[in-house]
Amino acid sequence: MLSFGQFIASPDLQCVNEDAGSNDITLTWTNRNNPCGPFVAYYIYRSSNVNGPFTLIDSVLNQTQTTYTDVTAPAGTWYYYMESNYNCVGFTRRQSDTVCSQLPAIPDIVSVSVSGNSVIINWAESPSVQTHYYEVFIINNGNLTNPITVDQVVGIQNTTYTDNSQNPMLESINYTVAAFDSCGFSININTLPQRTMLLTHTLEPCDRLINLDWNRYINWPGGVKEYQIWLSTNGAPPAMVGSVDSSRQDFFFSAFNDFDSLCFTVRAVRADSTVFSNSNEVCFVAEIVQPPSYLALTDLTVNPANEIIAEWRIDTLAELATLDYQNSKDGINFSSLDFVALGNSFPEVFTYKDSITNPSIRAFYYRLNALDLCNTPYISTTGRTVHLDVELTDFFEMTLKWNLFEMEFASVRNYNIYRSDGNGSLFLASLPSNAREWVDDLTDDLNKNGTFCYRIEAEYDLFLPTGYSKSGSSFSNTECESHKALIYVPPVYIPSQNPEDFKPVLLFGNGSNYSMKIFSRWGELIFETNSVSFGWDATINGAAAPTGGYPYLIEFRASDGTMIIEEGILTLIR
Template sequence: MIKRLFLLLFCAALFQGNHLSAQIFPPDFECIKSDSLFWEAPINSCGPFVSIDIYFSTQPGGPFSLLASVTDPMVLDFEDPNPSGEDRYYYLLSNFDCPGEMAIPSDTLSNGNIGDSEILVVSVENGEVQVIWEASSSPQIESYIIYRTTPLGTIPIDTVFGAGVTSYIDQAADPSNQEEVYYVLAQDPCGNTSNFLDPHNTIFLNAQVEECDEAISLSWSPYSAWSNPIERQEVWVSENGGADTQIATLDGTTSTFDFSSITQGVNYCFTIRNIEFQTQAISNSNVYCVNAFISLPQRELMLTNLSVRKDNTVEVSWFWDIQADLNSYEFLRGTSSGNLQPSFSGLPGILINNQISRIDPTADASMSSLIFQVQTLDDCGRSAASDEGKTIYLSGAPGPGLSNALTWSSLSINDVEVNKYRLFRSKGFTSQEVPLAGDLLLEALDPVDPLDPSEVEVCYQVLAETTATLPDGNTQNFDAWSNEICLVQEPVIRIPTAFAPGGLNTLFRPYIVFSEDIDFNMKIYDRWGQLLFETNDYLKGWDGRKGLTEMPMGVYTYILNINPRDSEPLEKIGTVALIR
């Protein structure tokens, strides 16, 4: 009908503009159904109606022969007996008594199948499905029927009218939750339809956050109905509603992709785009959005301080990322690097501070430096470990010339700088700092006062003042203590070689420095081995008598037995001259 009206208007305009003779317009050849031809009456005013002439051929290009003439203008159909049931091609001519006028033939239609309408692409656009197809080659097409596969089967969902209409938006589809499958059939006015061709389906994208892998795993069904292969697939993503960005190009057979560059809490929206080889047709998948809530590993674990307590246990301090999903922590401890064993473990609890300290109750830092490492385990079973760190170990011994010689190892922790070492000495409940010749020296010689009985035992401890550069870029100062050692001075013995009871040196006794807490015994013998005097009090000397009897001037033998605390027993044998 549309074609006939167009020809009528076109020829009328041509006639008026160029003063040409009118043409005889054909009937509107609508369709053929079961060898029955249907048309609409032509409109011609050049003369009276004579007939509608029907021509046929077994070939689309002819030759055509007159099959029949319908002389009743009210008859708008004709049934061809077609005894052999062959495929035939028909066109119609209007026969009006219009001398000298040319009759225009109608479209040529066939009693065979209607030309197929092949889907070119199905794509998800803005949450709806767009179907684009190729127009049928049959001229009598008046509409296209859109079919979609549903739980009830493959059913028509809509009909679009117009032979030139080649696209459709399915607003009732649900491509975000399922793959949608489509067919398009061309239809003529008689209800004849083209064949069902291979269906086209949307690309259905699914995504899952892999919490422990810190990734989002994508999976989809690539486009499968194009006549050409898929040239490439593109992965697109947007963040928090921003613009789409292409992040990957894949081959045509891939159906999975892992997106690993994710940030906690970001909303990611993904789209898969398939491009057909040669035609460059594009099919988009549904948009799949996920919130990246992942299990964060421990990435900022750093040992910051190791401080020995008075009881030789060790306080371990470290820095960690409180955003990590931690399950537990433990200390590894040992005396040699690379050979550390678990010594203490705990649960992180509620993390509100990224700096934490815990005491290793089983540590004993009194014998040597201890090496520590902090190790964590997160909810995904991933472990993280700090660098190793080493405590300060202080050692010493009574030195020459009434002094204590002290040495200590350096505090060793990565990214922790020692600013200064300080040495402290204590006696009883008092403590004072021992001046050092340099801030980073690792040794000292501390004099003791022989006139001060409390100097017999002095305890020492080293303090390191440090600055740690933390993983977040900040710095923090720490105090790291060494173990405490106590040094006991051995008694210093001075023995006179003579004495004079009537002179200035009236008694014979040894002079002992740092004599507290010693066991003492002194015996005096004459030359014949007779015991003249014995005492267990080092302050009580021999006055040159045996009992009340004064011994004559001469040389006498002494035997001293001294048993100091915390050292080996001493025995000294010698002679002393008694002068009268």
């Protein structure tokens, strides 16, 4: 203690050490100059209690002496202080610091925490007033008998040290401390070292998962309450994204996007929630196998050749390996049609033409099964073709029936009906979106060849969640049905009342292989033609045929290939 005003400065009592063998106690000090008068003595006081009372046990008359051995102290803990006596009239003697005969107590470690590439060690202030400095040690492989000195921290109240000599990014490091008196004596190091947490990570690009692992934080009084996981995403301030109890040293994280810049830290929380320890920070860019954000069927139709055409739009940022075109009869059990291997880049639109499936049998469902680079399947939206069935339900009447068109995210506006008789397509009607049946009246088409082919067009609007939209058309299969060929033969022919020659009327027949023969009553062939438009003029060898009955035989092939034979007797009246 220094002299201020009318005081005599005491010696600087540095340490009090007890000999383990003899129990003698040696005091060590440094002298201070007191110029107020001549030196008299140094007084040494002793007590078994830090709060006294203290007893003067001896005087040192040699001004330059700096040690003293107390051989009278019984075994136990003793406290000492000193005073300097100078012949200075009116001056008051000051006491030195009180120093214990025991070595400085072992300080408690508060925390060992990582900050950047450094380690910050915190410990509690030593309760021993004789503490002059602390030493920070590293413990390798649990070897407490050979600690490695890192550095000294001078001053009893200086209880934090930052170690820049180690790399906490590579390994977990054990730290401990010891308290020393000014003579360099210490009881021992703290034998409960605390170590840094080494955080490592594993990125599973196929599982879109990050696995964090760290070593257990040890030797906290009361243990660890929990481990908190802190994350900075793309440079944002760190935020806690989860926690686990003290029994676990792992954490799984999946709430991130491809190419996010992530920095993780694990924070151990002491049982009383007042002390924390951070691990090293692990930073990386999360590169995962990018799944498709959309895989949408956008067109599904049957072309005039009865081939099914399907079109999909695919997210070009997805990391896909193959495409599997599939169809199904029931929308549940799908079969593979064809595979396409994809490269690093591919177009957004894929079109597939199915020339094998027969759309005239039934409606078929179509979808796309895409596999990414991890063999994870992704199923596209699904659609169903329109299957048209046509039936001759009455004379001059065709009934059309079809299933409703289906496509995810699409709505049908209307159904259009088209008919073809071999001379081009004819628009017949437009029906509402819930229509599934329509009857075609053929009474105005009796002169056609008898085979009628129909197609249904579903007009729809598509709105995908991605914002893509289109108006499209989906055609059904082309379905043809033939009306049975009919023939009308007038039973009576009166030339004077009918300027036309005698000939039959064909309904829904094309006149292929046509033949009409007329015979006399005795069976003699009197007329023959192979032209539907050429009739008998009621003459025999240029002369008017007499009134009577004339047998006829008419043959032709209908449009469905059936041979029609009509026989009868024509009554000729003059």
